[in-house]
């Protein structure tokens with residue numbers, strides 16, 4: 417299993433970080449990507465990656481902190497992405513749900529970091545909430561031949577998923593997919609089930625986004641990389657296939673996208 421989106425540098429793991437890492441790698445975990453969301457966490461992610469063979473890092477500034485994107489911070493992100501264990505630019509994107517930075521500033525910060533990624537031929541880890549139309553417009557505007565990345569924590573419609581797939585993006589699923597009841601209990605097909613069922617297998621990634629979004633049956637607790645297995649299990653269940661197949665293909669997808 418590869419958890420493609422962790423935040424184990426966060427303070428929630430200060431007391432037992434080494435044990436959390438050990439638990440993952442001793443129970444089927446192969447690799448994890450610790451994702452930066454501001455300058456400090458990008459540096460911490462880089463440090464974690466530098467000190468652990470199978471931990472990789474991304475560097476980038478989240479839309480919540482778009483106000484902090486300036487020449488100076490971009491220069492530091494650019495220095496980080498040149499280290500071989502830093503394998504993506506992210507998480508970057510748009511968040512119109514919380515709007516912690518203005519939308520104008522978010523768009524500007526997103527574009528600047530896309531350009532940075534393009535200059536260094538890096539994949540993108542994209543965060544998007546309530547801003548899919550603007551985000552798609554920007555991605556279409558910047559589309560180039562070696563363009564690639566993941567739409568992290570996907571929770572939108574089949575139609576929007578198709579737009580991202582057309583642009584060549586991978587789709588990342590978190591514990592959110594485990595929050596819905598079984599289809600047979602509901603009697604009709606949920607949109608997220610439809611998205612997962614129709615997704616080409618070679619475009620699916622699994623991610624915990626820990627410490628947030630703990631999947632069922634751990635919901636309500638602190639999330640950790642090992643729990644990514646519950647997401648793989650749920651996807652296997654929805655697609656009527658085996659855990660092994662989802663585990664294997666999502667790992668292959670992650671290796672391919674991020675060149676791990």
Ligand SMILES: [Zn+2]
Pocket residue numbers: 421423451507625
């Ligand atoms: Zn995240």
